[in-house]
Structures are given as C-alpha cells and as structure tokens.
Amino acid sequence: MSYPRILRRTFLYMSVLTFALWVLVPILFIGISSFTPRNEIYKWPKPLLPSHFSLDTMQFFLNSYGVLSSLLNSVWVALLTLAFTLAVGAPAGYAVARFYFRGREGFRLGILVTRMFPTALLAVPLAVTFIRWGLYDTLIGVALIHTAMALPFAVIITTGIFMGVPKDLEEAAMTLGCSRFGAFARVALPLALPGLAAAAMFTFVISWNEVFAATILTVHNRTLPAHILTTIQASPLYFRFAGGFFMILPALFFMFLIRRYLFHMWGGATAER
C-alpha cells in the first residue's frame, strides 16, 4: 500500500471512529446511568460503572406522573401513523415501481418536497388549522402530522422493495388465472412482506421520536417525547437519564433489525429499471 493511501485510510477510519464515539458515548452513559441506583448518580467523582445494577431509576421514571399515559399516547399515535402511512405509502410505492405514467419522476422528487419546510415554520398555521378542524390536542391529529412526515420515506422505501419483485412473477400469476389484484396479493405482497415490515418499523420510529409537532399540537394528550420535553427542565437528573434511555430503545432495536433492508433500499432505489 502506498504512503498517501495509508494516510487516507487512517484519516477515514479516524473520522468514522470519531463520529461513532460522538454518537455512542452519550448513549452508553445514558444507558449506564439509567440502571444506576438513584443516589449514586450525583456522586463525584462519578464511577464508570455503578456499584450494582438497579431498576430503581427506571421504575421511578415509569411511575412518575403522566409518563404512563403519555407512553400509551405515543404507542397509539405511532400505530395510527403506521396504519395511515402504509395504507397510502405502499400503494404509491407499488405504482411508482410498476407503472410508467406521465410525471412519474416528478412525483418521486415532489414527494420529498414535503420535507423541505421545517415544522417550526408550519407550527402556527398548523395549530390554527387543527383548532379549526377540531383536531387540536387529539391523537389522530398528531398521527396525521406524523404520517405526512413519514410518507415520503415510506414511498421511497416501498418503491425499492417492489422494484425488487420481478414483474414477470406477477404476470405469470396473471396468466395462471389471477386478476391484477390477485397477482399482487398472492405473489408480490408475500415477497415484499419482509421489506414492508422494515418500512413499517421505520415509520413507527419516526413517529415515536417526533417531538416538535407533538409538542405544539397537544396540551393534555402529550406523547412521551412531548411529555419529557415539557417536564424535563423541572425533573431530577435520574429522571432525564431514564427517560432518555427509554426513548432510544425502539430506535436501537429497529436499527439492528433492518440494517439489511436499509442497504437493499438504497441499492434498489438507485438501480433504475
């Protein structure tokens, strides 16, 4: 290996390492702290590992006022978002993958435009509109906003997934007696299912992690991130650690499960037919 190449490699790996530590170290500390007995968290100098593993802090967090109800709200909102997003996003992805229609490329690009405007910019008009429509401070309202946020990703991911299912297979099913829809349901859908599951989890996590819109659009029916955000300033340190760790969990779990599909999706989305 030539000298400049070694240098480049070293630089690359150092950067990767830095970024990895940048993300991982806080997660590690939050994780450790949330399983540290409450009184040990304030100790100085702080030991790297707690004296013993304890569920005490987590328990305190989960039993705090409003946590359980907002957790339920979060789950509901995420599930609603999931249902809305898949109901609209999967057929859209299928259409983009299978059919040639006027403005297809425009559609693929246009769908990303919806992510161009920061939520902060839309906050006031959204709140006003939601109050007018009677959606303000409702779970459905939050789910609708989350759907709007997740939809572009859902369409792009499902497009990649359905492009990965050869058209021939559906046509073969049609020559064997299936209708257009039957061919989709019996052949394309089962083959796309693992990928769709990944897209579903992705959507779930987007909704689960979303703070801003959820905070502005609710007062009493807070989702968990909105609840934590609004109470965190007045909370003890161990509450923050436990809350933080609890919020990270689904995302971590999800990442481990779908790494494979993420690669597939990016490969599939760039490989045009």
Added chain:
Amino acid sequence: MAAEIRLEKVRKAFGKVVAVKDMDLVVEPKEFLVLLGPSGCGKTTTLRCIAGLERVDQGKVYIGGRDVTVLPPSRRGIAMVFQSYAVFPHMTVAQNIAFGLRMRHTPKEEIKKAVKEVAELLQIDELLKRYPSQLSGGQRQRVAVARALVMRPEVLLMDEPLSNLDALLRLQMRAELKKLHREVGTTTVYVTHDQIEALSLGDRIAVMREGEIVQLDTPNEVYDRPATVFVAGFIGTPPMNFLRAEVKGSNGDVYLAVGDFAVEVHEEWREQLKEMVGETLILGIRAENIEVKSTPEEGALPAQVVVSEPLGSQQLLTVQVGNDVLKVATSPDLSVVPGQIIGLVLTKKKIRLFDVASGKALKFE
C-alpha cells in the same frame, strides 16, 4: 383442446415506437409456430398481445374463434413460459405447479394427481418439495413448463424459454420440448432470436423485422428460399453469402456477371432475366452450396482464401471474390492455405436472386 389463434390487423405502439404493425397471423390448431427475429423486432410484444399482458391499440385477437381482444390473461385459455421462468420463489415446486389449478378451484385430489402426472412427464417428481432457490436453471425451466402444461391450455406461449440455459442443456431441452409438443399437441407460439432453435422446433417460422412478418413458411422454405435479403442474412450459420451480379445477355443467351466471371443461370429463369439485361442484382448462395476446386479452373469462380477454420465435421473457408467476402463450407480433408487462389462452383439450383433496392427475392413463375 388445441385452439386456433388469429390476429387481425393487430397494432401495438409504445409511445412513438410501433412495436407491432398491423399484423395478420393465423396459427393453426396444434401447430408449433416460431416467432423469430432480432431483438426489438416486436416478437415478444406480439406474444404478449396474444397472452393479454399487453392491450392492443388496434385490431382483434381470436383464440379458438373467441374474440379475446379485451379479455385479461386469466380468461384467454392460455399458459405462458417466461424467459426468466418466473417461478414463484416463495412456493415449493409442487405449489408452483398447482398454483393455476388452485386459482381455478380444482378439487384437491385432482390437483394432486395432475401435479404428479405433469411432474413425471417433465422428470421433476423428485423435486416437488423443494423451493426454487434449491434448483438449477434447467430444473427451474422444467418447473415453469410443468406449471404451464398442467393447466391443459388451449394455447401455450413461450418467450425465449431456453435462452438462459447453457449450450448443452439448451440442446437437450430443445429436443425435449419438441417431443413434449408432439405428445401434448397444444397450439404453441414460441419466441426466439436463435435461428437454429427456430429451424429445429417450428412447424412454421414467422421471421419478423421492425414489427412486421417478413416471411411465414416452413423451416425448409425459410432456409432454402428466403423471401428477402434480411431473412437470408439472418438465418443459417453462416448466413447466406451475397455477391453483386449484373444481368448480361449475348446471342440470345443470358448470364450473371460477377466481376469478369459469368455465372450460368437456371433454364427456367432465362426468359424472365432476358428482360432485365443491364440490371444489377444481389446473388445469394449458401456456404454449403458452393463446391470448392483447389485450383482455379474453367467454369469456376476464382477466389482467394483468407482464413480456413476446421470445425470438425466440416471446414469453413472465408474467401474473397472482388470486394465481396464469402463463407464456404468444404470437407475437412481439403487442404488450402491462406492466400491460395481457388475455384468456386455455385450450385445453379440453389442460387437465390434479390432486387437491390427492395431486398426482395425475385419470383420466377
């Protein structure tokens, strides 16, 4: 059981490209018809129009006398074998074969029996429990054919089914498909770009070019009496040789002049050619219809050897006559060296004459 297919003025365009141009075609019951042509000639589109996978822009499609022009594939009584095989990866071989019958709500016992029968016919009865990922290319191909045949279709459509197999397997499957067709007797339309496949399988061959059928005939006719220069140049390995020839007359006789050499013509052509004196034609002759003399002699067209390729059963010579390059098939025993001048004797009966402008073969009544 076996139905007639009739296309009337079928037209199909993709944007500005017309893939099939007002095609008329009748495929007889039980016939094995091959659609042959280079890629992009519209042969697959024609097949897909018959299958109902493409909606025709104009014209009518009849299967067994029934107008199926607007019917979906599932209601046309067809079965199709795809180039990619399109075997369902999430089903076992048995489930794949049974798929069509299940869609028809055939009773379970009957399905079981039919699957077993067709699997035995294609010698895949050992593989019924496997998934496609555990099969070789040749085995998948058999599954695809079995899946189509089990439907007992009125019409079997095949889209380059052998093109993904290696050469040896292709040879074997080709013979098997032919045998299968004889046993089952379904009307079959078979798309291929491989002219050898077409010659070996077809009862008739439809040679296509740019969305039109250029010639529709038996394999022997297409090979011996190609209708156009295109067909002559597309069919045969090597393809037909072409020489520029001028029609010349002297003392009431008529001959074809290739350079300074006079090629005698068939007696039956003389009358007609006499009226064409002075015109230039394309003379076509196949490699095996040229006899080679190792020395230039009287009555033989002189040519220079460029390359000689021993191919086992025969020897293929590339020779130059004026500006034209010819391929000549000779016995492997003949010894020639590059640069050597040899003599060619063209078999009179096998000469084919084409019009230069239209490329069409001259008809001699």
